[in-house]
Amino acid sequence: MKVYGDSISGNCLKVKWTAELLGRPFEWIETDITKGESRTSAFLAINPAGQVPTVVFDDGRTLAQSNAIMLHLAEGSALIPADAYDRARMLEWMFWEQYSHEPYVAVARFKVVYEGLPVADLEPRLIERSHAAFVRLETGLADRPYLVGDHLSLADVALVAYTRVAHEAGFDLAQYPRVKTWVTRVEEALGL
Structure with a gap:
């Protein structure tokens, strides 16, 4: 999976940390929001909202919003309480x-x-x-x-x-x- 994120963003880092903690392999693609890199036509084709983090899974599906991504990655793990x-x-x-x-x-x-x-x-x-x-x-x-x-x-x-x-x-x-x-x-x- 590819994670488009900006290293200055806590919202992006929490996705990175979740993937790392769970041992989920990923490619980090630095996307500098201060330079408008999330507003390019290429990025908007991936996420029309123009926001990071955005994940592109190996099957081509995309997911945005940090907490939604974290929930998806952690499904079935101890990071989500069973109760x-x-x-x-x-x-x-x-x-x-x-x-x-x-x-x-x-x-x-x-x-x-x-x-x-x-x-x-x-x-x-x-x-x-x-x-x-x-x-x-x-x-x-x-x-x-x-x-x-x-x-x-x-x-x-x-x-x-x-x-x-x-x-x-x-x-x-x-x-x-x-x-x-x-x-x-x-x-x-x-x-x-």
Whole structure:
């Protein structure tokens, strides 16, 4: 399979990490979003939405959206809880990640690291919502080592992607000790 992704994107990296963790062979095709490489006619023929990550399977079928790709790759593995309720909780975290975490933490990081915006000039709502996301993670980790029970799941892979680099946008995870410990634990599990 071919994975079109940009190495600066946590959404792309979480697909890469999932494939690596599962031992799924793939070819990584670096697709620089800052240079518009996901907007070329050749790329749009693969994914009309013009977004990375995008996977092209050996049979020619394509799949986009990081969490959908992760779910497909991990089908039948220990990264997806066998218990229906725990699986739903994993999905709850993954949906929350795309709606209430990534749009704030990742955007703040992109503005600082790739657009050169000083941290002091970040929009207050980005800072406020990012901290709210870290508080939610801190609370979610109050009585467990991973987001869903005692084992690494796709929820952890999805949420560690941008949390682990939040400091690049000026966020100090020392304020969130359970999150900081969890990041280290997940990074170790992923071999990062």
